[in-house]
Amino acid sequence: MAGTSPELVPDPAEIRCVRDVEALAGQALPASVADFVAGGSDAETSLAANRAALDSVFVEPRVLRAAGDVRTDTRLLGRDCAQPVAIAPLAYHRLVHPDGELATARAARAAGIPFTVSTLSSVPIEDVVAEGGDVWFQLYWPRDRAATFELVRRAERAGCVGLVLTVDVPWMGRRLRDVRNEFALPAGVGAAHFAGATAAEVAGSGASALATHTAQAFEPALTWDDLAELRRRCELPLVVKGILAPEDAERAAGLGADAIVVSNHGGRQLDGAVPPVHRVAAVRAAVAERCQVLLDSGIRGGLDVLRALALGADGVLLGRPTLWGLACGGQAGLDRVLALLAQELRDALGLAGCRTPGEARQLRTVLGAERGDR
Numbered sequence: 214m215a216g217t218s219p220e221l222v223p224d225p226a227e228i229r230c231v232r233d234v235e236a237l238a239g240q241a242l243p244a245s246v247a248d249f250v251a252g253g254s255d256a257e258t259s260l261a262a263n264r265a266a267l268d269s270v271f272v273e274p275r276v277l278r279a280a281g282d283v284r285t286d287t288r289l290l291g292r293d294c295a296q297p298v299a300i301a302p303l304a305y306h307r308l309v310h311p312d313g314e315l316a317t318a319r320a321a322r323a324a325g326i327p328f329t330v331s332t333l334s335s336v337p338i339e340d341v342v343a344e345g346g347d348v349w350f351q352l353y354w355p356r357d358r359a360a361t362f363e364l365v366r367r368a369e370r371a372g373c374v375g376l377v378l379t380v381d382v383p384w385m386g387r388r389l390r391d392v393r394n395e396f397a398l399p400a401g402v403g404a405a406h407f408a409g410a411t412a413a414e415v416a417g418s419g420a421s422a423l424a425t426h427t428a429q430a431f432e433p434a435l436t437w438d439d440l441a442e443l444r445r446r447c448e449l450p451l452v453v454k455g456i457l458a459p460e461d462a463e464r465a466a467g468l469g470a471d472a473i474v475v476s477n478h479g480g481r482q483l484d485g486a487v488p489p490v491h492r493v494a495a496v497r498a499a500v501a502e503r504c505q506v507l508l509d510s511g512i513r514g515g516l517d518v519l520r521a522l523a524l525g526a527d528g529v530l531l532g533r534p535t536l537w538g539l540a541c542g543g544q545a546g547l548d549r550v551l552a553l554l555a556q557e558l559r560d561a562l563g564l565a566g567c568r569t570p571g572e573a574r575q576l577r578t579v580l581g582a583e584r585g586d587r
């Protein structure tokens with residue numbers, strides 16, 4: 214098994230809520246892989262703040278609204294999906310399970326939600342799309358411009374139904390856990406969209422090999438003109454991921470973005486970047502209904518999805534819990550996580566007096582004292 218200890222495969226039945234999956238996955242993964250998944254940049258201030266910020270959002274439930282028959286389905290990027298949730302782009306799923314992105318695609322299809330495949334996927338996009346379900350492709354913009362548009366065409370030809378441009382990675386944030394571990398891809402795991410071996414596979418350089426590869430491969434100086442060109446040259450619905458400032462959201466919407474992901478990359482880029490939970494209402498106000506607004510960074514269950522909706526988002530991206538679920542036996546583990554997420558969201562919606570995700574957007578929230586004061 215690439216990168217994992219085969220003797221320790223957790224039983225998915227032990228996962229009783231989405232939050233359980235982190236600790237279980239920790240038992241299955243080698244320490245350096247667990248660190249790569251869980252870690253943030255520098256002092257991990259934003260990583261911790263993301264959770265604290267979500268925990269500080271209190272929802273004002275409504276009552277006597279016949280919320281017995283709760284539905285979690287909605288539409289993202291103009292297509293039906295079973296929950297207001299898409300799988301976030303996450304590099305190298307084969308680090309946590311040998312079936313990698315193929316297992317993720319099967320679980321996402323079974324759950325009826327879109328799966329965003331990273332430029333740094335460990336399985337080629339064509340093979341992932343062949344598993345069925347809605348697949349979005351996430352673009353890290355290669356330094357070679359021709360290669361960028363070739364990747365975009367490749368995603369279109371493969372049958373992807375959305376393109377996600379990540380804009381918060383001019384280079385990788387300094388992830389000290391990976392630096393200390395001199396983290397590199399183990400044998401058998403590689404960047405499937407790159408020909409041959411990459412710097413990400415070269416261990417022992419005193420640095421994170423993944424950061425070295427990112428710095429070599431991707432364009433650090435993107436501009437709004439690049440986004441405009443991508444919009445012109447790409448036929449797919451376009452998502453811009455990694456926005457926190459309302460002005461940036463407004464500009465992206467003005468250039469034709471179909472959705473914005475309010476995100477601080479799970480606390481892995483600028484440490485000290487504001488938790489997206491604190492910006493989502495301002496971003497919504499800036500773009501109104503011109504584009505969809507998605508939120509990620511810290512989503513760990515159905516209550517967090519409700520919080521995001523109540524703050525004005527159309528939906529969320531599920532990040533680390535995806536890889537933690539996959540670490541618990543591949544597709545079966547992720548199936549369990551996604552089923553629990555749906556159940557938790559259904560509960561949260563009903564208990565808040567809402568029959569649909571759309572109704573949750575009408576709820577009021579109160580920003581309370583953070584953890585411990587409840």
Ligand SMILES: Cc1cc2nc3c(=O)[nH]c(=O)nc-3n(C[C@H](O)[C@H](O)[C@H](O)COP(=O)(O)O)c2cc1C
Pocket residue numbers: 249250251263301302303304331332333351379454476477478479480481509510511512530531532533534536
């Ligand atoms: C292990 C890992 C790999 C990631 N790889 C990518 C990637 O390839 N492309 C990208 O746009 N974001 C990537 N992200 C960021 C996620 O898409 C998402 O923004 C983040 O995980 C949200 O935070 P959360 O996991 O705490 O919910 C990665 C995050 C993690 C944890």
